[in-house]
Amino acid sequence: MRYDTVIIGGGLSGLICGIELARKGKQAAIVATGHSTLHFSSGSFGLLSKDSNGNAIDNPLEAIKALDANHPYSKIGADRVAELADVATQCLNIAEIATNGSTDKNHFIATPPGTLRCCWRSIDGMLTSECSNSFDFKSVALFNFDGFIDFYTEFIASQLRGFSLEVSCHSVEIPELVVRRDNPTEMRSTTIARALDKIENIEILAKAINDKAGEAQVVILPAVLGLYRKDTQALLEKAVNRKVLTINTVPPSVEGIKMERALKSVFKAMGGTIFTGHTVVNHTVEDNTITSITTSKDVTVSAEHFVLATGSFIGGGLDSTHQEGIFEPIFGADIEQKEEQYTLIDIFEAQPFMCSGVATDNSFKVLKNGTAIDNLYACGAILSGYNPVKEGSGAGVAMLTAIAVAENILNR
Template identity: 35%
Template sequence: MKFDTIIIGGGLAGLTCGIRLQKAGQKCAIVSAGQSAMHFFSGSFDLLCRLPDGTEVSNPVEDMDKLPEYHPYSVLGKEKVRKYAMEARDFLMSCGIRTSGDCTRNTWRITPTGERKPSWLTVSDFTALDSKDEKIAEKALIVNISGYLDFNTSFLAESFESHGTRCRVESLKLEEMERLRNNPSEMRATNIARVMDRDEIWIKAAGFVRDMIKDEDLVVLPAVFGLKNAEITDRIREVTGVRTIFIATMPPSVPGIRSQMTLKAEFEKAGGRFLPGDTVIDAIRDEDGRISSICTYNLGEIRLHADNFVLASGSFFSKGLCASPDGIYEPIFGIDLNCSDDRAEWFDRSFWKRQNYISFGAITDNHLNASKEGKIIDNLYVIGSNLGGSNTLHEGCGGGIALITALAAADEIIGKMEERR
């Protein structure tokens, strides 16, 4: 099978790149082994929340100058990063994902434990605050689904009250949820959201919530609505009649899975071929060291050929990078990595401290081309969290790196395609 471009990994980076390429007239395939980081999404894409030394960032675009030269934003160049950061919101919108936010000013998202963290683009069902200390309302009614343990109302109430909001906590009991409650492991965000996606159920739930409101000016609900369609959250707001916000739950993430499904549908609508549940296990190189084809677990002897390949296989979490007693390696192409050979430098024994292994990953040139033994492979691009040089957890830049490098790599490939015409 022959494609113009094959993308390995169908998370945020792979899908973004695939959509851009497919819409530009390329014939693309995405091979994707399994779940992506979007299943654990907080509801906000982060562009740059902190500098490596821990300094909080308020204007991500301005502070990019302070990043080290090996950071993916520095490798790509500030102008390109700014351009794609400006474009990202419209790109998501064109795929059907509504967000708010701006790359020149971080806002504050509310985490499942009530903490406030800087963020860039926040999906429409969530609320981003203008300042860390903002008093969100005078009085809030926090409602949980009875028996649901992944939404901690006490933490949220404590956090809201520390910012001056008086809180009342209520529990919503629905007979339709009782089947899930028979087995506590079924009482997870996505299973609840599947039930809540039915019109008669969310209308009933929203009606119960409306009846609980006394004099509160804010209703707070867990983000377990709108697995297929974010508009349900707007309609719940209409029913309750007071300002209603949805707060991220512990994973799985309903808005994350919805966003992932929306991007996948957009890729397929544009004519792309998505091969789910398959793992790329090897690559064939020609005599110049360029990649000519790849092999997958399911396709066996059948190789997938393409002019260009994009590695979007994620970091350790998604098995895009692996660690063995002998070192860190990228399992498909064996490309050059930015990492330490000294195991003692991989991690800090204190779980809460900065973990170095998160910044390990592929080295590229400023076209995002990978190298092997120091030699650039000009038809292999690396995007997203497979890239080294940034500590996405510590710096809060994972979503930005995924979106920006995906759009940049797609434009590199489109540029080459247009040159050939």
């Protein structure tokens, strides 16, 4: 099998890179293990959300100018970030993932424990605010599903009351879920979302809201409104005659799962191929060029270009052993910021391992033994030089470096 480009990794970065190449007419294939970290998505995207003191950044474009030369955004060029951010937004639009936000001004999204966290774009319909401590409404009715313990009503209510909102808390019972709950591990976000794909359950929910929400201006629910259905929220809003907003749950993230599905289907619709359940186990090299890769299912794929978008440790793009420390398992690429002591004892400090990743040149070509491999690029969480958690830049770097890599490949 031969493609123009083979992307290893089917997470946010790999999918965006694939879409960008496919929509410019390239034959692209994605080889993925099938465990995307999109399932841990917060429902929002950060471009650059926090400064080094942990304070919210108002204008990410300004703040990006001050980043180190080794930061992925600096490799893209701070002056090109706005343009690539627009392309990323277009990709989301093409996949019909409706988001809001602007690139020169961050906004805030409610987190699972109810605090407000700075972000660049957020999925439509989630509880967000332009500022960090108030909302443009006064009263909310907070609903949870009976027995669902991944949505923290108490935390959220107390936090929202701190923002001077009037909050009432309610519980809804969906009869279909009562049976499911007999298995104590069944009551997870995806199970509820699947139940809410059914119109009769949406009606039950709407009735409960109408019965209990009183005069509340806004209804807040966990972000589990349908796994496949897209109009659940709109149907609910119509039936309860007020704004319905959601707050993300802890994983699995229903919004993330939907996002993954949407991106995959648009990539396929553009002619892209996805090999799911394949791990790359071997590759061939000629003249400093990767010629083919072989997967765990014994499929060999050759291509002009390869993209390494396998993520960081969670995704399996980076691994570590007691003896060798941090390494990149497929190509044995050079690792940057490989401190001998890569963990700190305080989890909430900036952990050195978070900044580790493969070394690349400024066009994101992967370095091995100090030399750039001519047709191997890296994008997303596998890159070194930034701390996605402390900066709130994970999704931004994933998407923008994916687009930069796609452009670099297209420009050859």
